[in-house]
Amino acid sequence: xxxxxxxxxxxxxxxxxxxxxxxxxxxxxxxxxxxxxxxxxxxxxxxxxxxxxxxxxxxxxxxxxxxxxxxxxxxx
Amino acid sequence: xxxxxxxxxxxxxxxxxxxxxxxxxxxxxxxxxxxxxxxxxxxxxxxxxxxxxxxxxxxxxxxxxxxxxxxxxxxxxxxxxxxxxxxxxxxxxxxxxxxxxxxxxxxxxxxxxxxxxxxxxxxxxxxxxxxxxxxxxxxxxxxxxxxxxxxxxxxxxxxxxxxxxxxxxxxxxxxxxxxxxxxxxxxxxxxxxxxxxxxxxxxxxxxxxxxxxxxxxxxxxxxxxxxxxxxxxxxxxxxxxxxxxxxxxxxxxxxxxxxxxxxxxxxxxxxxxxxxxxxxxxxxxxxxxxxxxxxxxxxxxxxxxxxxxxxxxxxxxxxxxxxxxxxxxxxxxxxxxxxxxxxxxxxxxxxxxxxxxxxxxxxxxxxxxxxxxxxxxxx
Numbered sequence: 001x002x003x004x005x006x007x008x009x010x011x012x013x014x015x016x017x018x019x020x021x022x023x024x025x026x027x028x029x030x031x032x033x034x035x036x037x038x039x040x041x042x043x044x045x046x047x048x049x050x051x052x053x054x055x056x057x058x059x060x061x062x063x064x065x066x067x068x069x070x071x072x073x074x075x076x
Numbered sequence: 077x078x079x080x081x082x083x084x085x086x087x088x089x090x091x092x093x094x095x096x097x098x099x100x101x102x103x104x105x106x107x108x109x110x111x112x113x114x115x116x117x118x119x120x121x122x123x124x125x126x127x128x129x130x131x132x133x134x135x136x137x138x139x140x141x142x143x144x145x146x147x148x149x150x151x152x153x154x155x156x157x158x159x160x161x162x163x164x165x166x167x168x169x170x171x172x173x174x175x176x177x178x179x180x181x182x183x184x185x186x187x188x189x190x191x192x193x194x195x196x197x198x199x200x201x202x203x204x205x206x207x208x209x210x211x212x213x214x215x216x217x218x219x220x221x222x223x224x225x226x227x228x229x230x231x232x233x234x235x236x237x238x239x240x241x242x243x244x245x246x247x248x249x250x251x252x253x254x255x256x257x258x259x260x261x262x263x264x265x266x267x268x269x270x271x272x273x274x275x276x277x278x279x280x281x282x283x284x285x286x287x288x289x290x291x292x293x294x295x296x297x298x299x300x301x302x303x304x305x306x307x308x309x310x311x312x313x314x315x316x317x318x319x320x321x322x323x324x325x326x327x328x329x330x331x332x333x334x335x336x337x338x339x340x341x342x343x344x345x346x347x348x349x350x351x352x353x354x355x356x357x358x359x360x361x362x363x364x365x366x367x368x369x370x371x372x373x374x375x376x377x378x379x380x381x382x383x384x385x386x387x388x389x390x391x392x393x394x395x396x397x398x399x400x401x402x403x404x405x406x407x408x409x410x411x412x413x414x415x416x417x418x419x420x421x422x423x424x425x426x427x428x429x430x431x432x433x434x435x436x437x438x439x440x441x442x443x444x445x446x447x448x449x450x451x452x453x454x455x
Contacts, residue, residue: 030423033338035377035413038358042365053205054358055233 001048001076005069008043012036022066027059037062050075079121079187079227080268080312088120093319100250106321107218107241113320114223121187121227130186134168138196138220139213141165146203146211158204162197169193173394188227190391194351195220199234201355208234215241224316228309230327230347240322250321257318260311267308275301295448302447303331306345331443335426335435337405337412340443348388357384377413382406397452404446 010017013031026032032040037059041052050072062068077085092113099109122128145161169189175182199216202208219237245253279297284290310327317324327347334340341349357380363369364376382403389402415422425431448454 030426033416034353034357035361035374038361038365039373042362045366053207054362055202055205055354056207 001072002069004047005044005072006065008040008047009065009068012039012043020065023064025063026065027063040068044072048072048076077121077123079117079223080309085120089117089316092116093316096320097254100245100254100319100321101247103244103247103250105242105244110222110241110320110322111214111218114218114221114226117223118221118226121223127186130184134186134189134192135217135221137168138165138192139216142196142199142203142211142216143213145200146208149203149206153204155204158200161200165196165200166193173390177394191226191229191231192220194231194348195234198231198351198355201359202234222317222322224313224320224322225324228306228313229345230310230313230324231351232322232324232347236325237322243321245321253318253321253323257315260315260318262315264308264311264313264315267304267311269308272301272304272308275304291448291453294451294453295444298451298453299444299447303328332440333436334439334443335432336415336439337408337442338416340439341409344443352384352388356387357381360384374413374417378410381409381413385409392450395452397449397455400455401446401450404449408442408446 006017006020009015009020013020013026013036015031020026020031024031026036038054040062041054045051052071052075057071062071079085096106096109096113100106118131119128122131141161141164145158148157168184168186171181172184172186172189175184199208199211199219203211215238216234218241219232219234222232222237225232275297280294280301283294283297307328314324314326325347327345329343329346331340331344334343360380360383361376364379365373370376370379383406385406386399386402388405389398389400392398392401426435
């Protein structure tokens, strides 16, 4: 599951494998924006069957790759 | 009586805030007194039987819709039903806006109708999403009518608001909130009345009616005026809410330091732009992506920006200046996105000090020109 989430994230952020560190602040660094979050939710639902409503999580709860993975885990 | 205007208003409000401060300092829950404060202040602001009846009818309609939908949602999760409820919820606002151009429809006049509609629609959408499962009549009423932000925001969110209403602050914690509240209320008054007032009387009011130089000067003056006026107003609303134990979200965050238009909208009228982001832009893009409406996913983002910004423009009113204002910002957001995605080094460039300064100056002029369109002086 972790690898899949990271692969989706790399794809959306246009990053190479291993480039995004687990604690990287994606919004502060300008890597993820509103559109990126939407793509992320849509892909996670498509590939992993885990659904996020648009206002279900605050940005602070999904601001790093590690936090995103934790949120997905909670819902599996 | 207009909220946050005139000495009498402030005398009444301060008198009614004193018991709130006492209750808070005793470490008690503030929500019951908070609702009393809200009703008392609403009766002060809505100072004629006609205004009070309009507000009552509007409130009952929204209460009925949200409570009704909250029950219905448990049995039916079809999207068209949500659309119907949203449509009914925004109907009074649409009539108000149409009343601006069609005299026959010019019969609803109500302070704060735009902002209250935003709150109600948000509740409906989150009921649909399954994020609001129980809607208490008390909490909903307090949220919808909460006086400090009733007329001009900031636009709060239901789940966030309810968390605050249920808080029982420790004495020290509340004392901190009270200090911050008073500070915000005072600085807001300084921004709004003193600085905003001076910009208006000493700068804008003295400009010629037309002419290129006067219009350019008006553009700068109006931008600063609107910032001090509106940010000041928001600070007063936030300050008042703090005293009642509710931490309304911030509405402005140094917009003059924005590096591009996306950055600008995360700093200017934040509660409106995040509302539109969450309930218009995101939903449109998500639906478009899931339904594969467009070959290139980015297309949905561009169309989403235009729809979102046009909604914002039209929400201000059905006049040509507001429509152009919406279209202008929609176009700028698309341009911003093209630069971000197509020009790979743009992001790196943005972080260099000297480029940053140039971008701040360009962005300032872009949004100032937008506000000049908004002001209606050009049309």
